[in-house]
Structure formats: C-alpha cells, structure tokens
Amino acid sequence: xxxxxxxxxxxxxxxxxxxxxxxxxxxxxxxxxxxxxxxxxxxxxxxxxxxxxxxxxxxxxxxxxxxxxxxxxxxxxxxxxxxxxxxxxxxxxxxxxxxxxxxxxxxxxxxxxxxxxxxxxxxxxxxxxxxxxxxxxxxxxxxxxxxxxxxxxxxxxxxxxxxxxxxxxxxxxxxxxxxxxxxxxxxxxxxxxxxxxxxxxxxxxxxxxxxxxxxxxxxxxxxxxxxxxxxxxxxxxxxxxxxxxxxxxxxxxxxxxxxxxxxxxxxxxxxxxxxxxxxxxxxxxxxxxxxxxxxxxxxxxxxxxxxxxxxxxxxxxxxxxxxxxxxxxxxxxxxxxxxxxxxxxxxxxxxxxxxxxxxxxxxxxxxxxxxxxxxxxxxxxxxxxxxxxxxxxxxxxxxxxxxxxxxxxxxxxxxxxxxxxxxx
Ligand code: UD1
Numbered sequence: 194x195x196x197x198x199x200x201x202x203x204x205x206x207x208x209x210x211x212x213x214x215x216x217x218x219x220x221x222x223x224x225x226x227x228x229x230x231x232x233x234x235x236x237x238x239x240x241x242x243x244x245x246x247x248x249x250x251x252x253x254x255x256x257x258x259x260x261x262x263x264x265x266x267x268x269x270x271x272x273x274x275x276x277x278x279x280x281x282x283x284x285x286x287x288x289x290x291x292x293x294x295x296x297x298x299x300x301x302x303x304x305x306x307x308x309x310x311x312x313x314x315x316x317x318x319x320x321x322x323x324x325x326x327x328x329x330x331x332x333x334x335x336x337x338x339x340x341x342x343x344x345x346x347x348x349x350x351x352x353x354x355x356x357x358x359x360x361x362x363x364x365x366x367x368x369x370x371x372x373x374x375x376x377x378x379x380x381x382x383x384x385x386x387x388x389x390x391x392x393x394x395x396x397x398x399x400x401x402x403x404x405x406x407x408x409x410x411x412x413x414x415x416x417x418x419x420x421x422x423x424x425x426x427x428x429x430x431x432x433x434x435x436x437x438x439x440x441x442x443x444x445x446x447x448x449x450x451x452x453x454x455x456x457x458x459x460x461x462x463x464x465x466x467x468x469x470x471x472x473x474x475x476x477x478x479x480x481x482x483x484x485x486x487x488x489x490x491x492x493x494x495x496x497x498x499x500x501x502x503x504x505x506x507x508x509x510x511x512x513x514x515x516x517x518x519x520x521x522x523x524x525x526x527x528x529x530x531x532x533x534x535x536x537x538x539x540x541x542x543x544x545x546x547x548x549x550x551x552x553x554x555x556x557x558x559x560x561x562x563x564x565x566x567x568x569x570x571x572x573x574x575x576x577x578x579x580x581x582x583x584x585x586x587x588x589x590x591x592x593x594x595x596x597x598x599x600x601x602x603x604x605x606x607x608x609x610x611x612x613x614x615x616x617x
Contacts (some may be wrong), residue, residue, distance in 0.1 A: 199585075220386070224397070226295035229271050239261075240593065246288065277304045294325065295367050305339050327350040348373050349411070366404070371414065387405060388404045436503070506571060508520055538557040
C-alpha cells in the first residue's frame with residue numbers, strides 16, 4: 194500500500210489550483226443517465242471516486258471519454274443497458290447509490306445495492322427512499338438491494354425533509370426533473386453543490402428553481418437534452434489547502450476557490466489569526482512564520498455553517514493554536530477518528546461524545562499515523578506539514594478518493610512531501 198512521507202517545517206508559498214468539486218462531480222455524472230444526448234462536464238476532477246463512478250456508469254451503458262487536456266468528461270447514455278448497481282460497486286463508494294433516482298426516472302425501474310454504513314457513521318438512506326415513494330415509486334428491500342419501480346413514471350410530490358440532507362436533496366432532484374408535474378422540496382440542503390447540480394440540470398432542459406435555498410421547485414419535463422457544464426470549484430479542497438498553509442505558515446493563492454462558498458471557514462481562520470482575502474478569482478491565505486495561531490471554536494452544520502468535511506483539517510490546525518478550542522460535530526456521529534492519530538504526533542485532544550476539546554501545543558513531532566477516511570487522512574497530512582521531523586501517513590488510498598495531485602500541489606509550494614509506492 195502506498196504511503197506519504199512528509200518532513201515537516203517547510204512553509205508553503207505559491208499558487209495551488211483548485212479543481213472541480215468531487216461531491217458535485219459524482220452527482221453530475223449520475224445526471225448523465227437522464228438524457229439520451231451527451232453531457233460534457235468541464236473542470237472535472239480526476240479522482241479514484243470519479244473514476245469509480247465512470248466504471249459504474251459504463252456498466253449501465255453510458256459511453257464515457259475523458260479528455261485530459263481540457264479536463265472534460267463526455268458522457269453519453271444513448272441507451273440504458275442495465276438498471277442494476279451491484280453491492281460490490283455501491284459498497285466501495287456510497288455516492289454510487291445516486292444512480293437509483295436517474296435510472297428510476299428514465300427507465301422506470303432500478304435495482305441498487307444499499308450502501309451500508311461507513312467509517313464516519315451509519316449513514317442511512319431512508320430520506321432518499323421516502324422521497325421516491327412520495328413520487329409514486331414502489332420500493333422493496335430484498336437481500337440488501339433496493340428494488341424500485343415506477344413503471345408508469347414518477348409523479349411530482351410535495352416533500353418536506355425532517356432534517357437537512359445533502360444527498361437526499363440532490364437525489365430527489367435527480368429523479369424529479371423527469372417526473373410528471375411539480376415537485377416541491379422543503380427543508381432542502383443549500384450547499385453550493387446543489388445549486389451546481391440545478392444549473393447543470395437546467396442546462397439540460399430541466400426546470401429547477403430555488404436551488405441553494407431551503408425550498409426548491411421542480412417542474413417535471415418529458416425528456417432532457419445534452420449540455421455542457423463546468424463543475425463548481427471544490428470548497429473542501431480549497432479549505433483543506435487553506436488550513437495547510439495556515440498550519441505550515443507561508444503565503445498561498447488558491448486559484449479558483451470561491452470566497453462566497455467558504456464563509457464559515459474564513460471566519461474561523463481569521464479568528465485563528467490567519468489572513469484570508471479574496472483575490473481575483475481565488476483566495477489568498479497568509480500566516481507569517483513565527484506568528485502563533487489563536488484557538489478558535491466551532492461546530493459543524495449544514496451550509497452556510499462550518500462544513501463537516503473540513504472539521505478534521507481544522508482540528509489539526511487547532512492542535513498548534515494558543516489556548517483551548519472546542520469542536521462540536523453535529524452531522525456525523527463518529528467523525529473524530531483522526532483525534533487519536535493526531536495525538537500520536539503530540540496533540541492534546543479530549544473527545545467527549547460529539548465534542549472535542551483541543552489544547553494547543555507549541556510543537557508537534559512527526560510519527561507514523563494511519564488514515565481512516567478521506568478527510569481524516571488529509572488532516573494528518575496537514576499536521577505532518579507543521580510537525581518537526583518525519584510523518585508517515587499510511588493507507589493513503591483514502592486521499593486518492595478526493596484529492597487530485599495532493600503531493601504535487603503541496604511540493605510545488607515548497608512542502609517536503611513524497612509518495613512511497615507500496616507492493617499491493
Ligand atoms: C454529503 C457529502 C459528504 C458531506 C455530507 C454533509 C457527497 C458524496 N458526500 O454526504 O462529503 O460530509 O454531505 O455535508 O456529497 N441521513 C439520514 N438519512 C438519509 C440521509 C442522511 O439519516 O436518508 C443523515 C446522515 O447519516 C447524516 C446526516 O443525515 O448524519 C447528513 O447527511 P447528508 O447531508 O445526507 O450527507 P451525504 O449526502 O451522505
């Protein structure tokens with residue numbers, strides 16, 4: 194297995210390009226199933242997860258070409274050849290489950306494995322299934338598979354989510370665009386990736402209004418056409434490199450990062466004493482060497498709150514801050530697995546249920562650590578960049594799921610970081 198070796202202490206200076214958002218790209222890829230004409234996605238990230246989605250879609254009959262020079266993915270679902278997403282595929286990547294809605298809407302039926310839990314929590318999909326039922330689908334669970342049918346088509350419905358779910362909001366949109374009549378989603382998630390999905394669907398001829406607010410109106414249409422759409426910049430990738438620059442010190446420009454999508458994180462970084470400003474079409478992050486970080490507390494929340502996907506990275510940063518910070522995780526029940534690993538580097542962290550108390554230390558010291566999930570693993574990289582000596586991050590396949598060219602981007606700014614290729 195590959196591992197990443199970091200010699201900490203080097204500041205980061207330079208420009209880091211921010212690519213399209215993984216969490217948006219995966220749903221946009223699923224949208225290709227909705228039309229018999231090609232969908233072109235520009236600014237695509239090239240990640241283990243997006244490649245994985247490509248393979249799944251190919252198995253369903255979508256013809257896919259990756260045009261590397263322009264970072265464009267061309268997807269053409271002229272015909273749906275299969276409506277089955279097997280366990281092995283959905284188990285490896287939860288977002289595969291998102292093919293259910295589009296298959297149901299276009300083909301009238303689908304059999305998709307239930308995704309099951311994952312390292313950060315149980316992560317049920319009950320809200321997704323209830324929404325499809327409200328739209329008239331017959332849903333049965335058999336041997337771990339969701340068997341869904343709407344042979345005479347889905348019908349628009351009024352759906353109020355009991356709590357905010359990014360996945361359920363997106364998945365319902367993906368089905369409702371081809372339903373008969375109007376679907377109204379209340380208490381919808383407001384994440385920028387949802388507005389991005391709506392923009393793409395509208396470019397394909399859908400009629401979605403209000404995406405990005407808590408109430409979304411969708412007028413169903415009978416078919417969708419081809420379109421070209423640029424994937425929104427990855428706010429989590431941008432936030433991660435902002436934390437890395439803050440931890441290591443230095444001055445970086447995150448080219449393509451969207452200031453307006455990172456409000457809660459920018460507030461947190463400024464409170465910690467880091468300078469963050471919009472600059473052209475990007476974000477400049479500066480922390481002078483020798484300037485100690487200040488403790489800042491936060492709790493994760495749905496957008497526009499502090500993203501749970503940046504919680505681990507922010508915790509890594511707070512390990513070096515002056516004072517005590519309190520971090521509350523409100524979205525996932527088991528998302529502090531990075532805490533014991535950070536402790537191996539000398540951090541002082543106490544976890545009580547869904548709250549962590551971090552008492553900043555003056556220095557971290559490099560050590561071998563183990564990545565447990567995507568965002569946790571990058572928090573260990575951030576800590577390693579700031580620690581004295583050598584940090585070895587094992588199980589880096591988690592990183593490859595969500596960060597394209599991580600070592601290259603950091604090394605180009607002066608980090609001492611390299612990948613060691615493993616045997617298997
Ligand atoms: C998406 C993101 C993930 C991010 C999360 C929250 C993708 C591929 N993943 O995950 O990176 O951390 O949003 O911003 O886009 N829940 C239920 N029933 C459901 C659906 C969700 O109980 O049917 C619960 C979840 O277990 C979780 C909470 O609702 O506790 C929020 O989850 P949700 O917003 O749906 O996250 P995902 O879409 O899975």
